[in-house]
Amino acid sequence: MAVMKFGGTSVGSARAMQQAISIVAREQKNAVPLVVLSACSGITNKLVHIADAAGRGALDEAMGLAAEVRSFHFALLDELMKSEVSKKEAAVRIEELAGRLEMLIKGVDIVGELTERSRDMFCSFGELLSTTVFAAAMKEQGYNVEWIDVRTVMITDDNFGFARPINDVCEENVRRIISPLLQQGKVVVTQGYIGATKSGKTTTLGRGGSDFSAALLGAWLNDNAIQIWTDVDGVMTCDPRLVPEARSIRVMTFSEAAELAYLGAKVLHPDTIAPAVQKNIPVYVLNSVHPDARGTIITNDPERLSGMSYGGLVKSIAVKRGQCIINVRSNRMFGRHGFMNELFGIFARYGVSVEMISTSEVSVSLTVDEKSFSEELIHDLESFGEVDREHNVATISVVGDNLRMSRGVAGRIFSALKDVNLRMISQGASEINVGFVVEEPEVGIAVNNLHREFFSGRQNEGIFEAPAGSLQCAAVVKEK
Numbered sequence: 001m002a003v004m005k006f007g008g009t010s011v012g013s014a015r016a017m018q019q020a021i022s023i024v025a026r027e028q029k030n031a032v033p034l035v036v037l038s039a040c041s042g043i044t045n046k047l048v049h050i051a052d053a054a055g056r057g058a059l060d061e062a063m064g065l066a067a068e069v070r071s072f073h074f075a076l077l078d079e080l081m082k083s084e085v086s087k088k089e090a091a092v093r094i095e096e097l098a099g100r101l102e103m104l105i106k107g108v109d110i111v112g113e114l115t116e117r118s119r120d121m122f123c124s125f126g127e128l129l130s131t132t133v134f135a136a137a138m139k140e141q142g143y144n145v146e147w148i149d150v151r152t153v154m155i156t157d158d159n160f161g162f163a164r165p166i167n168d169v170c171e172e173n174v175r176r177i178i179s180p181l182l183q184q185g186k187v188v189v190t191q192g193y194i195g196a197t198k199s200g201k202t203t204t205l206g207r208g209g210s211d212f213s214a215a216l217l218g219a220w221l222n223d224n225a226i227q228i229w230t231d232v233d234g235v236m237t238c239d240p241r242l243v244p245e246a247r248s249i250r251v252m253t254f255s256e257a258a259e260l261a262y263l264g265a266k267v268l269h270p271d272t273i274a275p276a277v278q279k280n281i282p283v284y285v286l287n288s289v290h291p292d293a294r295g296t297i298i299t300n301d302p303e304r305l306s307g308m309s310y311g312g313l314v315k316s317i318a319v320k321r322g323q324c325i326i327n328v329r330s331n332r333m334f335g336r337h338g339f340m341n342e343l344f345g346i347f348a349r350y351g352v353s354v355e356m357i358s359t360s361e362v363s364v365s366l367t368v369d370e371k372s373f374s375e376e377l378i379h380d381l382e383s384f385g386e387v388d389r390e391h392n393v394a395t396i397s398v399v400g401d402n403l404r405m406s407r408g409v410a411g412r413i414f415s416a417l418k419d420v421n422l423r424m425i426s427q428g429a430s431e432i433n434v435g436f437v438v439e440e441p442e443v444g445i446a447v448n449n450l451h452r453e454f455f456s457g458r459q460n461e462g463i464f465e466a467p468a469g470s471l472q473c474a475a476v477v478k479e480k
Contacts, residue, residue, distance in 0.1 A: 001182065002027060002225040005036040005192060005214035009231040010288035011130050012041035014079035021138055023229065023291050024187060028143070032182050034217060036192045037134055038210040039126025040076075043069060051122035054105045055114025062105045070098040073129045080137040090136035094129060101125050116160035120194075120204045124151075127191035127210075135189040146186045153177055154195035154213065156203045163195055163203035165216060174220040182221075190217075211272040215283070219275035226281055228268065229288040234296030235260070238317040242444055243451045249296050249315060251305060253401050256315050257283075257298045259432050263318040263397040268298075313409060314454040315400040317447055323355065323393050324370045325424055325437060326378075329363040330385025340364075343384055350377045356395055356426045356435050365424050367395055367437060393423055394443045397435040398450060410434065416453040420446045 004024060011017045027033045039047075046065055053062035073094050081087040104121055108114055128149075135147040153173040156163035181188050192210025195203045205212050211228060218226040234248040235257065258273045268283070276283050277300070286295040299305065333339050343364065347354055356367040370391065381387045398413055400406075410427075413434060424437035438446050 001031045001221065001223050002033050002227055003036060003214045003218040003221070003223055004033045004227045004229060005210055006038065006229045006288060007210065007231070008038045008041035008043070010229050011037055011134060014076050016288065017076065017080060017134060017137065019291075020229065020288055021134070021141065021143075023288060024138070025143065026291075027227075028187060032185055032187060034178065034182060034221065034223075035134070035187060035189045036210060036214040036217065037127060037131050037189065038192055040072070040130050043072070043126040043129070044123055047122050047126055048119075050101070050105065051108070051114055051119050054108040054122075055118075057109060057112065059105070059109045062109070063102065066098065066101050066105060069101065069125070069129070070094070073098075073133055076133045077136070080133065081140050083140055086136060086140040090132060093132050093136075097125055097128055097132070117201060120160045120163075121202045123204050124191075124194045124202045127194055131189050131191050138187065138189070144186050146181045146188050148178065148181070148188055148190040150190040150192075150194060150213070151196035151200075151202060153190070154205075154216075155198055156195040156205070158197045158201065158203070160201075160203055162206040163197075164205075165195060166198075169198075170216070171220045174217065178217070179221065208268075208272075211268050212275075215272045215275040215281075218281055219279045222279065223281060225284060226276055227284045227286055228272075229286050231287065231289050233287045233290060233293040234285045235298075235316065237315075237455050238447055238451050239319060242319065242447045243317075245451065245455070247455065248293070250294060251297045251299065252315055253305065254283075254298055254300050256399055256401055256432055259397075259399050260316055260318050263320060263395070263399065263433065263435070273298075313400055313406055314398050314403070314450075317450055317454075318397045318399060319394055319443060319447060320355065320397075321394045321440065321443070322370045323367045323395055323437065324373070325365055325367055325390040325393055326373075326381070327363060327365045327388050327390070328381055328384055328386070331362055332385065333362050333364070339384075343381070346377065346380050349380075350374065352377060356424065356437065358424050358426045367393070367424070390423060392440045393437050394440050395435055395437050396443065396446055396450075397433045398454075399433045401432050403432050403434060412453055413450065416449040417446055419449070 004027060006020045010020050024033060024035055046069060050062045050065045074091065077087055077090055108118055131147060135145050138145045153170060155166050155169045155173065157166065178188055192213035193204055195205060197203060215226055235252060236246045236248055238246045240246040254273050254277045257268060261268055280300060282297055282299040282301065284295055284297055287293045328343065352368055352372050354366050354368055358365045378387055403409060420438055420442050422436050422438060426435045
């Protein structure tokens with residue numbers, strides 16, 4: 001049995017949704033799947049705009065956008081469904097959801113305040129609408145389908161905007177609500193990204209939460225596979241927008257996937273990895289546009305990995321743009337304990353995440369997101385010593401399991417970068433990545449040189465393969 005999660009682009013049009021239905025039908029021949037959907041592409045962003053407009057009192061704007069949401073899903077019904085009776089039943093449900101959205105807009109407008117709880121309620125409509133259309137279309141085509149409101153299963157804390165599931169309660173709900181339906185041979189269609197508190201208040205799991213939802217449900221069901229369906233042929237060796245020759249990776253470890261996600265590659269939501277690792281459930285990243293493409297398997301299974309091993313060399317190259325280097329120089333560092341604790345306490349106080357670090361006896365260089373820090377933070381850092389900043393830089397990370405233990409890899413990396421000005425270098429406790437910082441205009445040169453060094457001529461090794469069809473425009477699109 002598998003959990004099949006379809007991202008926004010995979011259900012973003014009637015054609016895409018019909019393709020997803022065909023993929024589910026094919027899977028059903030082997031085992032009855034649980035289907036988890038994101039909102040249709042672009043809808044969540046529109047719902048966020050609606051919430052913001054309602055919060056600032058722009059009632060006409062919010063209502064106009066809500067009308068667009070309603071029309072979009074009615075258009076999907078018209079394209080997907082033939083039977084007027086079936087279409088009418090689904091239309092009633094869509095109209096009910098659209099009416100609730102409008103009521104919420106008016107309520108926020110009257111109160112004059114948009115809370116995080118209200119924002120979560122706004123954002124939930126995308127998944128509720130997409131799954132309503134999808135389930136109705138499958139039913140009309142003769143499939144045994146049950147639509148489930150995931151808020152009856154995914155019970156969370158009340159941290160609106162970034163809620164965390166209450167595992168014991170959720171697992172019991174899955175056994176009580178979802179498992180019996182699957183055992184009856186029914187395809188269960190439900191929502192990713194959203195949940196509810198014990199008192200029934202709607203929550204969201206944060207952007208990327210649909211991947212997380214799918215992984216959690218798979219773990220609670222003890223499934224043998226979690227399938228993440230997107231619009232590219234799995235995890236790529238690099239972003240094809242930077243390297244047109246980028247290829248899909250056949251197999252990678254959980255640690256590699258987690259590291260790539262953290263380092264900026266749009267692979268999977270990092271939280272997705274944890275439930276899969278815990279139950280050792282393989283995660284398949286697949287292409288709904290080309291469903292016969294093999295995609296990427298993320299696993300710790302020694303048998304799968306041994307058949308596609310390549311000596312611990314580079315698996316992928318990740319890029320994170322929009323970074324800034326902050327350099328702190330201070331003689332107070334020399335031989336003094338507690339200095340780093342005090343320094344990073346400043347970043348913690350301002351809620352700024354540090355991405356990459358490099359140190360010497362009297363200086364610390366680190367990278368942060370360009371938009372994440374303030375002049376107040378810089379002022380506080382100046383109490384430690386001299387502070388300067390380097391803007392318009394990007395981090396590049398070379399990732400592969402046991403990378404640090406492979407002789408000669410570092411030499412090859414920096415030989416490939418001989419024409420690039422490296423602003424910072426970092427290789428810490430992780431055995432699977434070497435990172436460095438370059439100026440933004442040199443990202444393309446650096447990444448293409450690295451890709452040629454490590455991937456040129458390796459398409460026949462069984463680890464990498466050219467994507468089916470034309471190259472897509474992003475490395476694995478991180479969808480909700």
